[in-house]
Amino acid sequence: LEACLGVSSTGRLASHAMAVVRLVLRVVCWGNPGVRDGWDGTELWVLGDVPVFPIWIAMPDDMIPRDVPVKSRFLMPYLGAAGSRKGSGASSDYTAYSFPPTSAGESAYLHAYRSAHFAIARSPNKRCLVTQRHTEILANGAVPIRDDGSDISECEQTLMPVLPKALIREAAQLYRNWTGAPEQQYRYRDLVRQTLRHSRTKLSSLAMANYVLHDVMQLPRPVKSVLFVSAGFGWPPPYTHGELNNGWQGQPAITLYHGLQQYALQNNGTVIDTPFLGSAPYHKSFMWASFPAPLGQNATEMRKRMYGAGFSYAGRVQQGLRATISKEEAEKRIRALEFDVIVFGKVGPGGGGDDDDPMLPPLFRPVIETYPPQRVVGLYGSDEGLQWDLQRKHIRSFGRYGYCLVREIDPVAELRIVPRTLWQPACWLERRWRDFFHLWRQRQDVVGVEDTIYQAAWEPLLEGLSGGDDVAVASTRCWTGYTLAGHLIAPKDNRMCRLFGHAAREVSSLPSALWVSEFAVSWEEIYTRLCEFC
Secondary structure, three states: OHHHHOOOOOOHHHHHHHHHHHHHHHHHOOOOOOOOOOOOOOEEEEEOOEEEEEOOOOEOHHHOOOOOOOOOEEEEOOOOOOOOHHHHOOOOOHHHOOOOOOHHHHHHHHHHHHOEEEEEOOOOOOOOOOOHHHHHHHHOOOEEEOOOOOOHHHOOOOOOOOOOHHHHHHHHHHHHOOOOOHHHHHHHHHHHHHHHHHHHHHHEHHHHHHHHHHHHOOOOOOOOEEEEEOOOOOOOHHHOOOOOOOOOOOHHHHHHHHHHHHHHHHOOOEEEEEOEOOOOOOOOEOOHHHOOOOOOOOHHHHHHOOHHHHOOOOOOOOHHHOOEOOHHHHHHHHHOOOOOEEEEOOOOOOOOOOOOOOOOOOOHHHHHHHOOHHHEEEEEOOOOOOOOHHHHHHHHHHOOOOEEEEOOOOOOOOEEEEEHHHOOHHHHHOHHHHHHHHHHHHOOOOOOHHHHHHHHHHHHHHHHHOOOOOHHHOOOOOHHHHHHHHHHOOOOOHHHHHHHHHHHHHOOOOOHHHHHHHHOOOHHHHHHHHHHHO
């Protein structure tokens, strides 16, 4: 533009021209607004042989403004107390806030962000921890900045993956060079409009519920019945006013629960949580923070027991939607297959609650004995990431029984990124295909494994052949596995050729180099083999 128009990039003409270019690009890219440098749904992040899906801390939809709020200050300083756990935007001690633990205090807290162009955000423990504060700042029309003026766009792709890093990066450049010029003001408002749209479409609780049910689990719409299994021991007594257990679940679980309730409202469905929690101060439910204070209870005292005084999430679910059942009733209904989806709201090392095994969530055994893994999801919502060896082991184990939603996806050595079209859900959720791929990876290294892998390939093949001639209807099949099996086993009839041929067409767009790196066989070899027999 500078060369063509003969003006500097700060000139008025160039500024208007850039505005037009940005508008055109936004129209072209409308189908995926705001997603940059992170998760866009086209890739799988695979830990060993288990894909992990990002989860975050969401914001209730009705708390996100529709347009850029009026700004009265340039920078909102850090609102947490020095040294408190409040770097995440919340604190186990409500006194760390300068805002009272009331609805009015919450409104004042959020207004403070809305009134600022930029706001300081810190992450405890590490610089790229997924936090509530970043969501709060973005969803209230400001831009998060670190104390030193840097921004989160420098984080690895798998850390803070759902935040609009490219938009934050450009806004941070404005921050570091801010003069208040009209061109900067215009560009800032344009960026914040995009971050607000991103907040509504990606960071809201309803968007998160849709993401889990339809992007991760790929279930048909609508999902009518969800069982939300809560677990864990909450905060220890120093953080809970001396109570033995208040059942604290954490903001990822609470905001996902809120989103599922909103989804159920839209689709005439139900969300039931379990189990009862006898020691909880309110509602006898692990999800007690999601509901307004019951009749006769003091809402302020209730907020004092919440992380961060409940700002941005407390009491957002209507009291009439609460449906909590006992473990005994839940188990009966699980074995009767009454639910479309089972959500374990808190899983991970030490985050259990099962009577027999503290590493497992309640009702884990009846669920895995009854439900297919395609209908089960577990939420790893704690601060501990993949750098923790025990966390990785737990994920690899749970991944056999359902989808793994992970808040902190550290870029560890065993984490690899592959196109999502390479791994269909059946490839890692069904035991036979897991065994098949495990043996496939050994076939070049272990003497005598060839005969074994032939035998392992037959069982899933026979199941696939039982689906009739219209193999295209089997959308949950492991097409990559069938394609590799077709490379090993000579088809005996036209029916097998149709199966192998359809599978190969489903994955034919993947580059040959990817087949070599993942399976030590090129696409040309696979294609030649299929053509030889079919």
